[in-house]
C-alpha cells in the first residue's frame with residue numbers, strides 16, 4: 001500500500017501555471033468530472049479565484065492508474081508562488097517526497113524558480129522539471145530546458161515538455177511522478193509521528209489539523225498528544241482530501257496525507273509545524289525542520305465603527321488559524337481608537353488579510369501604512385523594537401536606530417542591468433555580487449527592506465518590460481540615519497500617520513504626503529492645515545480649503561426626499577472615514593505614505 005503512494009508539490013515562479021497544471025492533473029486522474037471542473041479548482045478562496053493567485057496551499061488525494069496498469073495514490077499539495085507566501089511553500093514541502101518544478105517556456109527561469117528549487121534541494125526532494133505552456137506562440141522549450149541545466153544543474157534531458165492548458169505532456173508528468181518520486185518511507189510499527197502542515201477552523205468540528213503521517217498511524221478513538229503544548233485529545237474522525245470535500249477514512253498510515261478532528265477548540269492547540277503523537281506511546285522527538293513564520297511588516301487595523309472591536313478580534317483569531325504567518329496584538333491609537341497591530345509577511349499578505357477580514361467577516365476596516373520593524377538603542381543602554389513608527393522615542397533618548405536589510409536577488413536579461421542598478425542605488429542598495437548566466441544577469445544587493453517594500457517590484461517590472469524578476473530574504477540589521485516624521489492635521493499630530501524615513505529622503509516624502517492628504521481629505525466648513533514635522537520643526541505644509549456651501553444649502557425649503565438622499569449619500573461617503581478632532585479623514589489618507597516619495 002505504502003509503496004503505491006506518491007506525495008508531491010508543484011512549485012514555480014508566480015504565474016508560470018501551477019494552478020492550471022494542477023487542474024489538468026485533477027481532470028486526467030478523473031478526480032473531478034469534466035462537468036464539475038472549473039478553472040483553478042484548488043484555489044477555493046473566493047479571493048484566490050478573483051485575483052487568480054494561490055494564497056493557501058491546499059491538498060488533494062488522487063488515484064492514478066499507471067500505464068503499467070497499477071493504481072497509485074497521489075497526494076498533491078498545491079503551493080503559492082508569491083514571495084510573500086514562501087512560508088506556505090516550505091510547509092508544503094515538509095509533507096512530500098518530490099516536486100514538479102514548473103517553468104514557463106516563454107519566460108524561462110526566474111528568481112523564484114531558483115529560490116523554490118533551493119528549498120526543494122534542502123528537503124532532498126526529487127525534482128521533476130516541467131517546461132510548461134509549450135502551446136504559447138512565444139514558447140522556446142528547448143532553450144528553457146538548456147537554461148534549467150545551466151542555471152540549476154538539472155540535466156536538460158530530465159525536462160518534461162507540457163501545457164497545462166491543452167493537456168499536452170501531462171500524461172508524461174503523471175508517469176514521471178510514479179517512476180521518479182520515491183514512495184514515502186514511514187515505519188508502520190513505530191509510535192505515531194504526524195506533522196501538522198496546515199489547518200482550518202470549522203464552526204462545528206473546531207480546529208481541523210491537516211497532517212502528514214511520518215511514522216505509525218492514527219485512527220478514530222486514539223488518544224493523541226500535541227507535542228509543544230502537551231495537550232491531549234481523543235480522535236473523532238480521520239480522513240483524506242477529495243476535490244472539494246473532506247472524506248473520512250478508517251485510518252491514516254505512514255506516508256499518508258489527511259485531516260484529523262478531535263474536538264480541538266482552542267486555536268493555539270494545533271499550530272502549524274507542530275507534531276501530533278500518541279498520548280500512550282509517544283514518539284521520541286517532534287518532526288524537525290519547520291521554520292516558524294516570522295512577520296516582517298506591521299500595520300494597524302482598526303474598525304471604522306468602534307463597536308466592532310470585539311468582532312475584529314474574533315475574526316483575527318479565526319483567520320490566524322488558517323494563516324500561520326499572521327500575528328496581532330491590541331493597540332490603541334489616539335486618532336483611530338482601539339484596534340490591532342498586525343504582523344505580515346509582506347504587503348500583498350497585508351492586503352489579502354484585510355480583504356479577507358472585510359469579506360469573510362463583514363467588517364469595515366481602516367489600515368495604517370505598513371512599516372518594517374526598527375531596532376533602537378537608547379541612551380540608557382536599553383534596546384527596543386519599534387513595530388509602530390509613532391512609538392519611536394524622542395531623538396534625545398536615542399543613541400542609534402537600526403533598520404532591517406534584505407538580501408535581494410534580481411534576475412534579468414543583460415540589457416536592463418544599467419537601469420536596474422540605478423534604481424537600486426536610489427534605494428540605498430549596496431551590491432554584493434553580480435554574475436552572468438548566459439544572457440541573463442544575477443544581481444545580489446543588500447538593500448534596506450523599507451526601501452523595497454512599496455513600489456520596488458512594480459518599478460523593476462516596468463523598467464525591464466516585465467523581464468526582470470526578484471526574490472529576497474531577510475539579512476539582519478544595519479544602522480541608518482533615520483528620523484521620525486510626524487503629520488499634523490488641523491494642528492494635531494495624528495499618530496497613525498507618523499512614519500520613519502532616511503534623513504535625506506524625509507523632506508521629499510513629507511512634502512508629497514501633505515500634498516496628497518490635502519487632496520484626499522474632503523473639504524470641511526473651515527480651512528484645515530496639514531503639516532509634516534521632524535521633532536518640533538515643520539518641514540512641509542498644505543491646506544484643505546474651506547467648503548463654500550454646505551450640501552443641504554441648495555435644497556433649503558425644497559424637496560424632502562432629495563434632502564434625505566443627499567444625507568444618505570453623505571453617510572455612505574463617511575463609511576471609511578475616521579473623525580480626527582473635527583476633521584473626517586478617509587482611508588486613502590492613511591495609506592498616503594505608501595505612494596509618497598518613493599521614486
Ligand SMILES: Nc1nc2c(ncn2[C@@H]2O[C@H](COP(=O)(O)OP(=O)(O)OP(=O)(O)O)[C@@H](O)[C@H]2O)c(=O)[nH]1
Pocket residue numbers: 012013014015016017018019020021052053054080081082132133134135136162163164165166
Ligand atoms: N497558453 C498557456 N497559458 C497558460 C498555461 N498554463 C497557465 N496559463 C495561463 O497563465 C496564467 C497563470 O496561470 P496559473 O495557473 O494561475 O499560474 P500559477 O503559477 O498557479 O499562479 P499563482 O497561483 O499565482 O502562483 C493564467 O492566465 C493561465 O491561464 C499553458 O499551459 N498555456
